[in-house]
Amino acid sequence: MNKEYILVTGAAGFVGSAVANRLNSLGFNTITIDNLSTGEKEVIPSETLFIEGNLGEQNTINKLNDYTISAIFHIAGQSSGEISFENPSYDLQSNTESTLLLLKFAQENKIKHFIYASTMSVYGNQSVLPVVETTNPNPSSFYACGKLASENYLKIYTTLGINVVCLRLFNIYGPGQNMKNLKQGMLSIYLAQALNDSKIVVKGSVDRFRDFVYIDDVVEAFLKAYKYSETNSFGTFNICTNKPRYVYELLDNIKKNCDNLIDIEIIDGTPGDQFGIFGSNWKAKNELKWEPKVDFDEGVQKMISWAKNNI
Ligand SMILES: NC(=O)c1ccc[n+]([C@@H]2O[C@H](COP(=O)([O-])OP(=O)(O)OC[C@H]3O[C@@H](n4cnc5c(N)ncnc54)[C@H](O)[C@@H]3O)[C@@H](O)[C@H]2O)c1
Structure with a gap:
């Protein structure tokens, strides 16, 4: 039987490398695609197979056809609001087109699990805090628009057989x-x-x-999201500390x-x-069984x- 992989996009970056590392330590095989735009090759865990390329281009996605993939953790992305104003098209390609191309690949290859690194930026400025998952999004950057669009595309793909979890990550910090x-x-x-x-x-x-959340807690949230996607077709969760x-x-x-x-x-x-934002993690605590520890x-x-x- 072919070796099965989890695709962790962006494993040359901060969050992707930490998630790939943890999956490797749990015995999963991981593969990554990264264009090294902000990431560094040395950061990719040595056990993780590396394909260099831009996820916003179909010819990069085609390189995955040689592998059997059981789940996708889509973490790669242009992650700066500031850069999204300098180059909105690159932001759209990196964060939204990449999601669409990966979704099509997932559907064609019957990949059941898709975990997405979304962001608290989708909320924009809000008068009522903490924000909850049902707060009306109010994106104020192109970055946030692209992430919210991805969330919506992902939701539609649940009707085509893919189980999706969107993690609205707040400000992540920590070693790495x-x-x-x-x-x-x-x-x-x-x-x-x-x-x-x-x-x-x-x-x-x-x-x-x-709302600052520590990297180890974020990695744990990705694992919980993966588990959640075994029995649920869709979920959106704030990954934050309530403070x-x-x-x-x-x-x-x-x-x-x-x-x-x-x-x-x-x-x-x-x-x-x-200007200011913090979130409620009540839903993540109750449904994802996740809470921050650090x-x-x-x-x-x-x-x-x-x-x-x-x-
Ligand atoms: N760090 C945070 O506080 C934070 C908060 C909310 C959401 N996020 C999201 O989490 C994800 C990871 O963030 P991070 O802090 O690890 O950022 P990072 O810049 O350290 O890592 C992103 C990785 O994606 C790669 N990449 C970017 N565009 C690509 C493309 N088009 N094709 C292939 N690879 C590409 C980069 O080279 C890099 O290795 C991003 O999607 C980001 O939007 C991060």
Whole structure:
């Protein structure tokens, strides 16, 4: 019998590499496609088969025809709201066309499970917080539009025999985050600036707030989503901690844990940036049986210790 693989797209990146690593450690065979646009080849777990290519192009997807694939974790994507304004077409191709091409491939190959890395950005600015999965989406960036469109395409494909879980991931942080990409990842950006330049440039108010979730907890959410898709045809879940963390808290935490003196400069915000958001994880707790385990202060300390040795 042919060897079966789980396709984890984007395993050269922060989340994809962590998910592939965990699946490998559980005994699954994994294969990835990545175009190395923000990811790095060295980050791909050594046991994971690697195909280089752009998932928004059919000829890349065709390369999967040589393999038997039992599930798709679609994690690759252009993950910066800021870049989606600089290059909306690339964002659409990377995040939405890639999803459509993979869905067609899944349908043709009778692949039953499709787990999607969506985002809290689909909510945009909301007056009632925390956001719940039934909150009306209000995307304020092209990035968020593309992710929401993907969620809708995915939902339609459930009628064509694919079980789908959309994880609306909030701000993920932790060891392994890309410290060179200064357009994605609030904590990693501030930390990279603090360690490299002793100066943090904050784009927007320090009163903005986010819901930070630790990478190990996010990996666990992907595993729970996979299990959920065995018996459910569709689910959308907030992957978050229920707690707002303010930019000024983050800055204090970094200053406290770094040895150098750090200047702070506040400049204008980026287009489409949400002012403040946090989510309810009630549905994930009840239906996915997932809840975050890592406390914020402990997580930030782990991230900072790791970053000091990996900058
Ligand atoms: N990190 C977060 O806080 C966060 C929050 C919400 C949602 N997400 C989503 O989770 C996913 C992973 O995010 P991440 O933080 O690991 O980002 P990342 O940039 O570290 O990883 C993304 C990976 O996808 C690859 N990639 C991008 N476009 C591609 C394309 N067209 N074809 C093939 N490969 C492509 C990149 O090279 C990279 O290796 C993304 O889809 C992102 O939108 C992340």
